[in-house]
Amino acid sequence: MSFSTHVLDAVTGRPAAGVRVRLEHEGEIVAEGITDDDGRIKGWDPGEGVHRVVFDTGMYLPETFYPEVVITFTVTDPAQHYHVPLLLSPYAYSTYRGS
Template identity: 60%
Template structure:
């Protein structure tokens, strides 16, 4: 299973560049990165077995860098991989006072 993510800033209407992203399983850090100019981390992980994971997005640093005052210093998305052969894409739609996520393709 490969894993990617994409962060869009809904308040500014553009990709969120420079968001710190950390992938964890059972409290262990498996990978770290930050979003590129298109708001993406194209390959956060190449192969992951079935199980429970979480992605932490460092939104506080992003908001500070873009002169926005945000309510959420970080966003944590927990998810379960049931099919290790499938690519998983976890997008984050972000604004200073709300966020949403879903399983993308």
């Protein structure tokens, strides 16, 4: 099983490079990193259960209404890949289960 994310800047229409991201499970940090030039992080292995992926959006957009975005999701099938993208702007964000 693997986890990846992709952060896109809705204002510029470009990948959001340099966003600090961490993955938590049961209150513990299991992985952390910074999005690459394409706005991606990949290759994390969170394991089964409920997880939180936390994006430090205030670092990327200093004048944002949302200085942190937290997405909670459940890993039910360890054989699957879990992709959680984030579309970001200063006053809104959206996400979905990617592939």
